[in-house]
Amino acid sequence: MKNIFFGIAVAAVSFTACNSGNNASNENSSSNTDTAHSAMQHDHTEAKNTASINGIVAGYLQLKNALTADNGKDAANSGNAIVSTVTDVDTTAFAQQQKKTWDDVIDDIKEHAEHIGENGDKIEHQREHFDLLSKDMYDLVKAFGSGQTLYQDFCPMYNDNKGATWLSETKEIKNPYLGKKMPACGTVKEEIK
DSSP, rough: OOHHHHHHHHHHHHHHHHHHHHHHHHHHHHHHHHHHHHHHHHHHHHHHHHHHHHHHHHHHHHHHHHTTTTHHHHHHHHHHHHHHHHHOOOOOOOOHHHHHHHHHHHHHHHHHHHHHHHHOOOOOHHHHHHHHHHHHHHHHHHHHOOOOOOEEEEEESSSHHEEEEEEEEEEEEEEEOTGGGGOOOOOOEEEEE
């Protein structure tokens, strides 16, 4: 009789041990699944946040290319496109630091784009605002990414040799401040991925 009770006790302990091992395994599996799901959500949110500023970046690059070609009218159209794109951005999914950067730069981005849009016949005035816009766009791209490789370029001659930066989608220098007069003036300061 003792042997039967001893056998039942051993079986019960073994069963309990196996079952709790399965629970630990299930908990680890659940934890790993939660971590993977959280990472996927984070990646999806970052991709969505980058996508939300892609229209602003695209408008900025079109603006840069118009100024490079000394085309104030196209620059104005691009400035207006930036303004309309800014108003359509959904900021609810932004991370805290992204939201802070957005709040710090977006009013200035909108203001400079508006000035550029309103002054299609005053390309030098557009370039002054483009200089200021480029600084804010750099901050925006650094906080959100852009989904593409960009280059921060520098022209040492603009603004009475004080210089100015801009963002470009190509490594080749195409200067928006000096346009056709000196299209290759400048250097790449940073590659932004």
